[in-house]
Amino acid sequence: MRAQRVSFQGGAPSARQHSSSYHTMPPWRVQHGFAEGVGYTAPICFSPVSHALRPLLTMTVKLALSARNRLRISTLAASLSVASCMFMATSPAFAQSASKKPPVLIAQSQPQPTVPQGQTFEEEIIPQRYANNPNVDAFINDMVARYDFDEPALHALFSGVSYSATAVKLVTPSPSPTVKNWRVYQSRFLDPVRINAGVRFWRANQATLQRAYEEFGVPPEIIVGIIGVETIYGRYMGNFRVLDALTTLSFDYPNTANRADRQATFRKNLEDYLVWTRDAQIDPTTVLGSYTGAIGIPQFLPSSIVQYAVNYDGNKRIDLRTSEADAIGSVANYLRQNGWESGRPVVWRIGSDAGSLGVAQAAADGQPEPHWPLDQLLRAGLLLNEPGVDVAAEAGTPVTVVDLPSPGRGTEFKLGLKNFYVLTRYNRSFFYALAVYQLGQRVKAQMQAGDAANAVNGAAPPNGASQ
Numbered sequence: 001m002r003a004q005r006v007s008f009q010g011g012a013p014s015a016r017q018h019s020s021s022y023h024t025m026p027p028w029r030v031q032h033g034f035a036e037g038v039g040y041t042a043p044i045c046f047s048p049v050s051h052a053l054r055p056l057l058t059m060t061v062k063l064a065l066s067a068r069n070r071l072r073i074s075t076l077a078a079s080l081s082v083a084s085c086m087f088m089a090t091s092p093a094f095a096q097s098a099s100k101k102p103p104v105l106i107a108q109s110q111p112q113p114t115v116p117q118g119q120t121f122e123e124e125i126i127p128q129r130y131a132n133n134p135n136v137d138a139f140i141n142d143m144v145a146r147y148d149f150d151e152p153a154l155h156a157l158f159s160g161v162s163y164s165a166t167a168v169k170l171v172t173p174s175p176s177p178t179v180k181n182w183r184v185y186q187s188r189f190l191d192p193v194r195i196n197a198g199v200r201f202w203r204a205n206q207a208t209l210q211r212a213y214e215e216f217g218v219p220p221e222i223i224v225g226i227i228g229v230e231t232i233y234g235r236y237m238g239n240f241r242v243l244d245a246l247t248t249l250s251f252d253y254p255n256t257a258n259r260a261d262r263q264a265t266f267r268k269n270l271e272d273y274l275v276w277t278r279d280a281q282i283d284p285t286t287v288l289g290s291y292t293g294a295i296g297i298p299q300f301l302p303s304s305i306v307q308y309a310v311n312y313d314g315n316k317r318i319d320l321r322t323s324e325a326d327a328i329g330s331v332a333n334y335l336r337q338n339g340w341e342s343g344r345p346v347v348w349r350i351g352s353d354a355g356s357l358g359v360a361q362a363a364a365d366g367q368p369e370p371h372w373p374l375d376q377l378l379r380a381g382l383l384l385n386e387p388g389v390d391v392a393a394e395a396g397t398p399v400t401v402v403d404l405p406s407p408g409r410g411t412e413f414k415l416g417l418k419n420f421y422v423l424t425r426y427n428r429s430f431f432y433a434l435a436v437y438q439l440g441q442r443v444k445a446q447m448q449a450g451d452a453a454n455a456v457n458g459a460a461p462p463n464g465a466s467q
Helices: 048-053 066-090 092-100 134-147 151-159 163-173 183-190 191-206 206-216 221-230 242-251 261-281 302-308 324-337 354-363 372-378 418-426 430-457
Strands: 005-011 031-032 036-046 058-062 119-125 345-349 399-408 408-418
Touching: 036 066, 119 418, 134 151, 134 242, 134 261, 163 242, 183 399, 191 206, 191 221, 191 430, 206 221, 206 324, 221 324, 221 418, 221 430, 261 302, 302 324, 324 418, 354 372, 354 399, 354 408, 372 399, 399 418, 399 430, 408 430, 418 430
Parallel strands: none
Antiparallel strands: 005 031, 005 119, 036 058, 345 408, 399 408
């Protein structure tokens, strides 16, 4: 079948669109919606169990196509529907998971539409790219052997997967290096929209955030910062079909220096995605997310969902797409499992004198994990601009030097501690980690200012916020 090209309209800018001091990978995520065009509606079939849980749904795909190609897409939509039905109905693994009724299920609700905006991409659609594909066939055989999947059902599923040229384009590094600009990056994520939305999110979920702090040791402002940077509190969660994105990047990752490692990572996520959707009785063709397959309010990849997602609203179902409580608990659990140190700082400020800046510049080696003993930097002439820190007690504390270049303004420096490194485990970017921290601090300050104003005026804090 010949390839067809369709224009896709880009969504809100994502943190993954900007690299940091040591971020060597291409941008991770953006969201995109469909361009204006003819709408085609294809029914999505579910297993008997999922059909009983929710009504039959439809998926509408708007494609800007010529009249000649509409019949092709209509035929493709029908094929996808049949493949979906075959996968859900014929797999004994799905029937087995339905009969077991595990105590905790991972539920993915129907995606919310996003407003098309931003950059326009030209999408190359290649249906049946992965049917009779030797690499995919080997992957299917492995899934059958290790996880007892139904082989014909998996072949039917992958025969309906489309190649996503947009995903390939977005993970391909730019031929010319991108100029790093911390001030521009910072302004995109510490904006009034996110700060105000963060205040509303915090107030609406104050009890849950406090419970997560007490259980996992992660302060509310850190969780609020991550969710705000990732999706503006669930506003932009992605419109890529996760199955297409993960399959494309598993078997057709672009020819880059780290191609083998990246393909292995995406294949592991594809593997976890298929197991997760099977066990949770989710139609794998219906889940939408980012162009790398990240899902929901906190943008968890499938492997992170399997390893770190928790049910936190008490309904025994993990739903990162609509449950803010599950998103909060899952982010907190992720950070704790990756080494978050309760009660410890994230960054320290340094002096602005020439000696401190010179030492920082020499020690800024781009390594995210803290490895410089604080006293070594102090002996070299760096001054710490943190009056409340007991320098003698912290002499052996390892830190990393965080460099934040802004063309025309010079480079800012901070010292990152263990908790800063943990934030880079969520996204490998100095810029990202500091934006998360600073957004959380701005939201917290605005909440406290509002509470103080209410106290002066004699009004009760919204939602029982403490004064």
